[in-house]
Amino acid sequence: MRVHILDDYFDTLRQLPSFGRLADHDVTIWTDHVTDPAALAERLRDAEALVLFRERTEVGADLADRLPNLRLVSQRSVYPHVDVEALTRNGVLLCSNLQLDAPSSAAAEHTFALILAAARDLPRQVASARAGTWQAGVGKSLNGRTLGLYGYGRIGRQLAGYGRAFGMRIVWWSSEAGRARAAADGEKVAKSREAFFAESDFVSVHVRLKEATRGIITSDDLQAMRPDATFVNTSRAGLVAPGALLAALEVGRPGTIALDVFDSEPVTDPNDPIVSHPRVIPTPHIGFVTEDELDLQFAGIYDQINAFAVGKPINMINPEVWDGSGR
Known part of the structure; x- marks a missing residue:
């Protein structure tokens, strides 16, 4: 799958052990932060899977409606920054492990x-x-x-x-x-x-x-x-x-x-x-920004992508989108 990862400010993720879980995918990492939906849609025009770095980027209807190739949004924890209705309307699956009791210091x-x-x-x-x-x-x-x-x-x-x-x-x-x-x-x-x-x-x-x-x-x-x-x-x-x-x-x-x-x-x-x-x-929202925590979080995010790729998605937030066809 063509996977795009947003907002990895310091290009940290590719250095972590968990990144190897994306070895079978075509991965693009964006290290800057873009807020304009039109500009963001242009850079993500070929994305099939979109990885969100916590709540750094909002995924609203103005973005979801511009991404005809998108099939999956994979992230972790709660999703107040994601318009689930817009994703569902566009046939895009949102997968997010809420990890309410996951160990993290x-x-x-x-x-x-x-x-x-x-x-x-x-x-x-x-x-x-x-x-x-x-x-x-x-x-x-x-x-x-x-x-x-x-x-x-x-x-x-x-x-x-x-x-x-x-x-x-x-x-x-x-x-x-x-x-x-x-x-x-x-x-x-x-x-x-x-x-x-x-x-x-x-x-x-x-x-x-x-x-x-x-x-x-x-x-x-x-x-x-x-x-x-x-x-x-x-x-x-x-x-x-x-x-x-x-x-x-x-x-x-x-x-x-x-x-x-x-x-x-x-x-x-x-x-x-x-x-x-x-x-x-x-401090600039760095409470979760440690190598250990990011490796833990993104391992699960990548597992969601791999599960989707083999037709067995996990942690589905809008399961009504999934019909087994991958779209």
């Missing part, structure tokens, strides 16, 4: 790195050292401080383990069902939503983005945090209500915000009001 590790960076004010300290002015203030120890985790899922539980290793107190908030699971597991659940935000030194959100969770973190939530507290989001930008981050920064509650996700990506404007803010620690 990359996102949890990056989240805790941001917590450490915020606690010790590392960006400012590094800048001060490079400027020749040596130290730039005093940081905070994690031992004895409270880590508030919003969302009782796999990544949150991994973070809880990291926090406990540093001597932190762990407190949870989540949906009613999530809070019940946490309590049943013997975890400490905050007495109220307000108390959760007000009493945590660090709040990190780990919830899947869907219609019910969009904007679930409000301005009131953020502004209930203390001026010496930190809010961390490595999940999805859409979990935070529009305008809530800037409003929180304006009033200084919380005092620090650490982000790996943004409303519109990539962010390339150095004057972006969020990225450029002195009390924001921004």
Whole structure:
């Protein structure tokens, strides 16, 4: 099959062991990012299979309707960036292994790195050292401080383990069902939503983005945090209500915000009001970008292509498209 892979910014995938699974296919890798559907359709005009690099490119009707040769879109995890109806209308199968409980430490590790960076004010300290002015203030120890985790899922539980290793107190908030699971597991659940935000030194959100969770973190939530507290989001930008981050920064509650996700990506404007803010620690959506994690994720994506090629597709999201003919 003619396979096109989008948005591999650093041409990483071909260097990983899993890439060998595409040996029987004609593979094209694109390392830049194109947003214009017409330009994207032109470069993908001969593609039979399209591999998506997480949610970096949106596949809407304006693209799907322009790709008459496309038979398969293969990706991993959730797919809010894919117009499944448009793919189905064009006879294109979407395969995606949701891997809801797959072992992965990359996102949890990056989240805790941001917590450490915020606690010790590392960006400012590094800048001060490079400027020749040596130290730039005093940081905070994690031992004895409270880590508030919003969302009782796999990544949150991994973070809880990291926090406990540093001597932190762990407190949870989540949906009613999530809070019940946490309590049943013997975890400490905050007495109220307000108390959760007000009493945590660090709040990190780990919830899947869907219609019910969009904007679930409000301005009131953020502004209930203390001026010496930190809010961390490595999940999805859409979990935070529009305008809530800037409003929180304006009033200084919380005092620090650490982000790996943004409303519109990539962010390339150095004057972006969020990225450029002195009390924001921004990273460019790299929570999952490690060699180990990419090899794990793309091995499954390639397996979906191979299964389709031999007429036995797996992880079908719109199975009504599949009639056994390969089209």
